[in-house]
Amino acid sequence: MSTWLVTGGAGYIGAHVIRALQAAGMQPVVIDDLSHGLAHRVPEGVPHVRARIQDRAALATAIREHGVTGVIHLAALKAAGESVEKPLEYFTENVGGMIDLLEVMKAEGVRNLVYSSSAAVYGTPAENPVREDAPLVPENPYGETKVVGEWLARDCGAAWDLSWVALRYFNVAGAGSDDLGDNSVNNLIPMVFAALDEGRRPQIFGDDYPTPDGTCIRDYIHVVDLAEAHVAAARLCEDGQAADVFNVGRGQGSSVREVMDVISGVIGTDVNAEVAPRRPGDPPATFAATDAIRERLDWSSSRGLEDMVSSAWRAHTLER
Ligand SMILES: NC(=O)c1ccc[n+]([C@@H]2O[C@H](COP(=O)([O-])OP(=O)(O)OC[C@H]3O[C@@H](n4cnc5c(N)ncnc54)[C@H](O)[C@@H]3O)[C@@H](O)[C@H]2O)c1
Missing domain, CATH: 3.90.25.10 (UDP-galactose 4-epimerase, domain 1)
Structure with a gap:
């Protein structure tokens, strides 16, 4: 059975990704420091490591103890407006955190990565519908960190045998059940x-x-549809050497x-x-x-x- 570590699994989207993995017969494990997440979103029976992804020792232990075969990386700061005020915090958390994650994945031999990117990478698209090969012109530090995250995935994919998919989410909305709503006020x-x-x-x-x-x-996308896209992306990673970027919208x-x-x-x-x-x-x-x-x-x-x-x-x- 494949076991996927969901970083940020106690967050709004992560909680839905966990359930989609379970429904697909894949085993989720969560790492989330609860800086923005809610513990009750992690279902009973799903291991939850309460640590920062920057804690490399905790990350490595979680990977080893649970036999993790892939990572769905959602843990990040996500408020575009706030990122303009706090660029260093956004780069430290989002880019620094991803470097820590990739280092540990490499050392522990985890070769599959699904990465949470965002439509923010496009900034103001010259054309709609916007295609994945459109120029990346993010208009705030948050979007910039998502572009760098995609580059990191791509470059590690080229340097070692990392199989990766980046999903560029559009406007995520809805709830899969009444206890899993979006409690942030960004959308x-x-x-x-x-x-x-x-x-x-x-x-x-x-x-x-x-x-x-x-x-x-x-472009509004239901969070349950989005979660199901992660399962499809995880399967693509497992099926061979993926190096793909997809929009996820309607x-x-x-x-x-x-x-x-x-x-x-x-x-x-x-x-x-x-x-x-x-x-x-x-x-x-x-x-x-x-x-x-x-x-x-x-x-x-x-x-x-x-x-x-x-x-x-x-x-x-x-x-x-
Ligand atoms: N919600 C959206 O509309 C949207 C759109 C595009 C992209 N995204 C991306 O999707 C991902 C998840 O978004 P969300 O809406 O579920 O946000 P969220 O804030 O609800 O979830 C993020 C989770 O990550 C955890 N976390 C943050 N930093 C951490 C760290 N250093 N170590 C461990 N855990 C940490 C938080 O506690 C939280 O539970 C983010 O990467 C975000 O940029 C979200």
């Missing part, structure tokens, strides 16, 4: 819920973009206004969003070309926006 849907909790009107940052309704367009854009409308429908009351000025660095539109992942991983999304919003809302109401 649109949790931001709207947070505003409603506080009795504020949710904000639309700019309605004068060159898009059909003037608001920004993004290949379809939804505008901020459309999302607000779906939220209003789900919660049964108009969220009454107000228009605020544009935020610097928000591209008008980003959505994924999904041919590569469909063809090579035989993966495509099956869950829509309504499902993302309603599952996120159920998880949010439970959390309150």
